[in-house]
Amino acid sequence: MIKAEIIAVGAELTSGQCLDTNSAWLANRLDDLGIDVRFHTTIADDLADNVAAFRLASERVELVLVSGGLGPTQDDLTREALARAAGVELVRDPRAEADLIAFFARRNRPIPERNFVQTFIPNGGEILSNPIGTAPGIWFRLGRARFACMPGVPNELKMMFIEQVVPHIKGLTGDSARVVVRRKINTFGKGESEIEADALDLTARGRVPEVGITASEATISFRIAASGSTEAEAREALQPTVDLIYRRFGDWIIGEDDEDVQHALARELIARGATIALAESCTGGLISHMLTSLAGSSAYFPGGVVSYSNEAKVDLLGVPRETIETKGAVSDETARAMAIGVRDRFHADLGLSVTGVAGPSGGTVEKPVGLVYLGLAHARGVESRRLELGPEQPRSTIQRRASKHAINWTRLYLRA
Template sequence: MNCSILAIGTELLLGSLENTNASFIAGRLAENGIDSFLQVTVGDNEKMIHRALEFCLSSSDAVIITGGLGSTEDDVTKSALSSFFHRELVLDREIESHLEERFAGIDRTVYQRIKKQAYILEGSRIIQPMGTAPGLILEEGDKLIICLPGVPGEMRFMMEKSVLPLLVSRGKGSQDVIISRFLRIVGLSEPAIETAIMDIVKAQQNPTLAMLPGLGEVQIRLTARARGREEAQELLGTVEKQIRERLGNKIFGIDEEDPEKVVGDMCRKRGLSLSAAESCTGGLFSSRITSVPGSSDYFRGSVVSYSNESKKKILGVRSSFLRSFGAVSKEVAEEMAKGARNLFATDIAVSCTGIAGPKGGTEEKPVGLVFLGLCSDSMLVSERTRYYGSRKDIQYRATQSMLDLIRRFLLGEQLGGRGN
């Protein structure tokens, strides 16, 4: 089966809202063996919706539409479908009753706008809503058109509870499943990764491989198609093993395993406590660490020592080091890590000092130059690196490296130095 996805919403075209609905729908279709070769995004414009529908229906057995089913003036999906398929919009008494009960006592002028959601296309079937906007199922010849709300939670509820069971029960899905696994890598560039696994890339058939560079990491997507989930997982496992033999500990996690979770799990399992001293990252490292539930088990606290004075007074960085080497130096990074470890009495402390830009760089110390430090009972070490991009990019990349520095330490790898 071939299914296209049509996302409707001017906010998607303007970039003010990320189109997460399309990626979710595509992923769930793939897991149920339904091919999705086409995704289209259009604004809240009836003519453009008509053109998109023509294109999707000419290429697909089914179209899943998301967005534009609400009660505001720019929610034009149903009226566009009405004119395209020449079907009237008719009042559904059951939905009307549901809305009247839910909005009892509301201003009647406001309610008349909300009541718009009680009108459905003639001949369509309702998908019961989680919120107020119902979904619709429409059959036109041998084509299936499914309309879902744009609100992610409501769309996912209907997709899971109604749409996927419908497609499977009607035989729209094959017995195949398509499963992807993401290997997440830090500390290697995309070309370096490709060089290391080039023969595996060239030999790919099933699973297929794709390189996905991101901010501070690269992901390798493995996608397998098989007659069942267990067989697909076995295919993925075989290729993952081959890649791990080449890249080793550069792979820090899979799928949703963020580095802050990986590091947190490692600290918890070893019974180790962690603290931090941040300068150029301004607390971003601590924010990432504490975003993980249960991080209080191992994270004791941090200092955002943005000024030289705070570095001296709170962390005990020596004035002579600041004068001789400057705040952005390996010596200061090490002093910051040592000071944080002493202050919070932790097993490990990590630090970061650098120039996030866009100004403040010199020929000797350019924008993006960052020094990391790590202190434990057996080690005091620093690493120098340089990042490129916006201020936010540099700050995020620095926290990524701080997390990876801790991870490599816990794995017993040799630390220190690194590149410029």
């Protein structure tokens, strides 16, 4: 298995001013190619440190990916450090020069003199074209290691890696390369420990294919990875585990990759040609925002009311004033009345309501921070649900969890 190191260059990274996301992205791609990433190193714009880091990497791994330090300024030292580490000269590369001239010609702009430094590469190296920037990359052999130097700008780095570095790497790995295929299956509504308890056989150490569980804002995801000598073989190795997860966790599954509860609800609404109107109090418009962040949401979402004040609940949703006065704005009865009112006013198939105490203040012993009531009105009547999401959680978490539970509850109603 080929061992690799990823080196990021830039004082803005060592100082912590910028978060390095390139290295993790590259590590993931190498992992998919079956390459063992052993080290990440971040260094500032210092020539001696760069030379030392390149030499060390060339001694301990076979493949080194470098990001940054290829710009036209004096701080950009990757070219020179690589040449010094190898003991060779920097030479002007005619292809890099032609690319540079073409880049500025397309923009009808003169070429700043300093950009010509970017056409020099260490003798024996090969340039990696950069169609969307002025900094070409460099493919170079130092000792027994191959170096791929790429610009630090994420878009330029990603395009260069995929289009130009991957073929070079495949040339190194030859037929021995393993292809890794991944799936991420998301669930909502069951806690992480419950999901874990129901998946002990899947997450057991040494199981093939590997299954991991991660959690983000109460959405619990299975991550499955399988490898094979071809993509088809890897997919075949993956599929039985995917099928098993779908069979076992059925209704809890809301989608794959970046899909969350709102995508799942949108699918159910579209499949049934149904519409939904929203009456939001403590979630303050977040559910509307989540639904309308999806393109095409006007097909099932006519709109909603953010009834933050009691007057709005009465005037705009028709909640009886005595319900609020006797039961309170945060109550099962108010949630039901809000749902009925909003369904009626928007002529929708479903009316979904949320009322609760998002905090940090406003909680009482009887109605603590985190207490939330949901209401769902439909053609056959209205139902409600009580959630306890606090009291120690911050406002943003209570709003987000309440929104996700409300959306998921509606989704499950439609599937029932």
